[in-house]
Amino acid sequence: MRAGSNTDLRGGHPHRSEVAVSSFGTGFCLRLPAHDVPDGVAITMLQRLLHSDTTRSLVVIRLMVGAVFLSEGIQKFLFPDQRGVGRFMNIGLPMPEILGPFVGTFEIVCGSLVLLGLATRLAAIPLLIIMAVALITTKWPMLVEQGFWFMAHEARTDWSMFLGSLFLLIVGAGPWSVDSRVTSGRRSAVHD
Numbered sequence: 240m241r242a243g244s245n246t247d248l249r250g251g252h253p254h255r256s257e258v259a260v261s262s263f264g265t266g267f268c269l270r271l272p273a274h275d276v277p278d279g280v281a282i283t284m285l286q287r288l289l290h291s292d293t294t295r296s297l298v299v300i301r302l303m304v305g306a307v308f309l310s311e312g313i314q315k316f317l318f319p320d321q322r323g324v325g326r327f328m329n330i331g332l333p334m335p336e337i338l339g340p341f342v343g344t345f346e347i348v349c350g351s352l353v354l355l356g357l358a359t360r361l362a363a364i365p366l367l368i369i370m371a372v373a374l375i376t377t378k379w380p381m382l383v384e385q386g387f388w389f390m391a392h393e394a395r396t397d398w399s400m401f402l403g404s405l406f407l408l409i410v411g412a413g414p415w416s417v418d419s420r421v422t423s424g425r426r427s428a429v430h431d
Contacts, residue, residue, distance in 0.1 A: 288360055289418040290411060297413030298356075304403040305354030307396070308366055312346025315339055330376050342369060353407060356416020363408040370401035 315323035327335035352362035382390040
């Protein structure tokens with residue numbers, strides 16, 4: 240992790256208006272006012288995990304991804320024969336009586352976290368795994384047996400949820416989120 244001051248592009252002189260804090264190899268870089276980050280102070284892992292520099296419109300992606308996963312998780316319990324245990328049994332997944340409720344629970348919990356914008360990056364990881372398994376176990380056989388266009392049509396929601404979750408893992412929850420309130424509250428508490 241490295242902290243350093245920006246250089247004024249006009250004169251090439253360092254100024255103290257903001258500090259860039261980056262972690263090599265992770266792709267994360269935070270730009271914070273210099274008074275928030277003294278020289279040599281590393282941003283905590285929690286702050287890096289929850290911080291997001293995206294626009295407010297990101298809430299639309301969060302609502303889409305969170306609502307779909309929350310709904311699908313609830314349906315695994317309401318309609319177990321069609322969406323939960325029965326579906327997992329038809330696909331041929333092992334231990335469907337355990338796996339159905341297990342996946343449904345993760346979809347409900349992680350979907351709710353994404354909706355709230357709470358620990359969004361962490362919540363996106365199980366959702367990515369769920370979607371990767373869904374694509375491999377249900378859409379790959381379609382591709383092999385029925386061709387690309389049939390699979391592409393059937394996989395549109397799976398791909399959207401996978402890419403939406405990946406997007407949230409990369410950029411975080413955005414400014415209209417619990418994550419944003421936590422990081423802004425922690426920064427102000429540190430300086431009080």
